[in-house]
Amino acid sequence: KAGVTQTPRYLIKTRGQQVTLSCSPISGHRSVSWYQQTPGQGLQFLFEYFSETQRNKGNFPGRFSGRQFSNSRSEMNVSTLELGDSALYLCASSLVGFGYTFGSGTRLTVV
Amino acid sequence: AQRVTQPEKLLSVFKGAPVELKCNYSYSGSPELFWYVQYSRQRLQLLLRHISRESIKGFTADLNKGETSFHLKKPFAQEEDSAMYYCALSPGGSNYKLTFGKGTLLTVNP
Numbered sequence: 001k002a003g004v005t006q007t008p009r010y011l012i013k014t015r016g017q018q019v020t021l022s023c024s025p026i027s028g029h030r031s032v033s034w035y036q037q038t039p040g041q042g043l044q045f046l047f048e049y050f051s052e053t054q055r056n057k058g059n060f061p062g063r064f065s066g067r068q069f070s071n072s073r074s075e076m077n078v079s080t081l082e083l084g085d086s087a088l089y090l091c092a093s094s095l096v097g098f099g100y101t102f103g104s105g106t107r108l109t110v111v
Numbered sequence: 112a113q114r115v116t117q118p119e120k121l122l123s124v125f126k127g128a129p130v131e132l133k134c135n136y137s138y139s140g141s142p143e144l145f146w147y148v149q150y151s152r153q154r155l156q157l158l159l160r161h162i163s164r165e166s167i168k169g170f171t172a173d174l175n176k177g178e179t180s181f182h183l184k185k186p187f188a189q190e191e192d193s194a195m196y197y198c199a200l201s202p203g204g205s206n207y208k209l210t211f212g213k214g215t216l217l218t219v220n221p
Binding site: 003035043044045099 | 145156197208212
């Protein structure tokens with residue numbers, strides 16, 4: 001059974017650019033969540049999607065957005081990148097009543 | 112607001128010694144509590160959920176609602192237990208937001 005797949009693994013972007021990250025959940029999992037991991041702030045919740053609807057949102061600026069497609073795949077977009085957006089972005093998928101399975105993450109570096 | 116506190120950033124023990132990683136939480140309702148582990152160069156993995164009350168790799172954790180704690184314990188630590196451990200809280204129901212503690216880096220020395 002394939003795990004949660006995130007692409008790309010690494011990204012280098014310039015300040016002011018925008019970026020799109022992709023996440024394919026485990027087959028059958030309809031909930032997809034996104035987290036930002038940094039050395040200073042640790043793991044912080046960005047948002048969660050279920051059946052193409054955003055159900056929960058963390059305390060991040062509007063530059064951070066996401067969406068979920070009918071096949072449960074999800075994308076996360078960050079516009080007008082800032083240096084502080086450099087982080088590991090993790091995606092997790094879940095089946096109702098069970099725990100969350102995380103992907104390996106996308107390492108974003110903003111220069 | 113929900114908050115998870117892991118008071119120890121670093122914990123070092125010798126092989127065979129007992130280990131306890133502390134986790135305290137703040138939440139007004141009845142949350143779900145989890146322990147996640149991240150081994151070197153590996154993805155974050157679910158170790159335990161409080162509602163399943165199971166033991167994984169010799170680790171156990173008991174939810175103490177009175178003390179709002181969910182400490183992780185193992186009677187005899189092994190070198191392969193060396194990893195970063197995160198305690199996490201979810202409000203439960205349809206709220207899938209996980210709030211993580213800052214993590215405890217466990218080192219088991221030979």
